[in-house]
Amino acid sequence: MSGYFISIEGGEGAGKSTALGCIKTWLTDQGIEFIVTREPGGTPLAEEIRNLVLAPRDEPVDVYAELLLVFAARVQHVKQTILPALKAGKWVISDRFVDSSYIYQGIGRNIDAKVIDDLVDRFLQGALPDATLLLDVPVSIGLQRVASRGEMNRLDGESIAFHEKVRSGFLALAAKHSQRIHVIDANQSLESVEADICNVLSDLNTSAVGNP
Numbered sequence: 132m133s134g135y136f137i138s139i140e141g142g143e144g145a146g147k148s149t150a151l152g153c154i155k156t157w158l159t160d161q162g163i164e165f166i167v168t169r170e171p172g173g174t175p176l177a178e179e180i181r182n183l184v185l186a187p188r189d190e191p192v193d194v195y196a197e198l199l200l201v202f203a204a205r206v207q208h209v210k211q212t213i214l215p216a217l218k219a220g221k222w223v224i225s226d227r228f229v230d231s232s233y234i235y236q237g238i239g240r241n242i243d244a245k246v247i248d249d250l251v252d253r254f255l256q257g258a259l260p261d262a263t264l265l266l267d268v269p270v271s272i273g274l275q276r277v278a279s280r281g282e283m284n285r286l287d288g289e290s291i292a293f294h295e296k297v298r299s300g301f302l303a304l305a306a307k308h309s310q311r312i313h314v315i316d317a318n319q320s321l322e323s324v325e326a327d328i329c330n331v332l333s334d335l336n337t338s339a340v341g342n343p
């Protein structure tokens with residue numbers, strides 16, 4: 132038996148981490164076994180790499196150094212956390228996954244998507260999301276939410292133009308992978324966002340059960 136892998140994607144302040152709350156409640160109510168994890172992170176080593184990647188610093192960070200750090204964390208995450216849970220039949224919910232690299236390092240930092248494709252093919256052992264929830268919110272709203280949340284990391288502090296590229300990049304990716312990526316309008320009340328997420332989860336559960 133193998134589990135079901137869902138990633139949550141979107142720009143800063145879209146509400147990804149907040150959405151985990153209603154997702155956990157929904158999975159528990161369905162009696163589905165699951166783990167919740169995040170990227171960069173999801174193992175002790177990968178969480179250390181997260182701190183390295185996200186810490187604001189004066190030294191310019193080379194785009195390939197950032198890409199490889201994120202992938203080093205991801206390889207460890209897949210091996211130690213994601214694959215064992217899927218093999219145990221659990222659902223895996225990850226706050227960000229590889230789409231974030233195609234958008235932040237690929238589109239945001241102008242790294243050729245083929246370089247990322249190669250890393251995915253060589254190192255991720257086929258561990259790719261069955262479904263992705265893309266929380267979409269206008270950049271100004273997302274950044275206001277981040278500001279009110281209080282903590283700013285190195286990527287939160289990028290230019291508005293960078294965040295606009297991230298948003299449009301995610302929407303283009305969703306159009307390209309419309310079967311896998313479900314766009315949620317995150318510019319609504321939290322209750323409405325949560326209701327939309329639960330609707331998508333119900334549909335996914337029906338299809339996951341239908342195709343074990």
Ligand SMILES: Nc1ncnc2c1ncn2[C@@H]1O[C@H](COP(=O)(O)OP(=O)(O)O)[C@@H](O)[C@H]1O
Nearest residue numbers: 143144145146147148149276280319320321324
């Ligand atoms: N639908 C919403 N409406 C208003 N505020 C929200 C909504 N969703 C999340 N927030 C708030 O916005 C901030 C950022 O949310 P968070 O889940 O941390 O975003 P992300 O993980 O996508 O960066 C948090 O303070 C959260 O409480």
Ligand SMILES: [Mg+2]
Nearest residue numbers: 147148149226
């Ligand atoms: Mg978050």
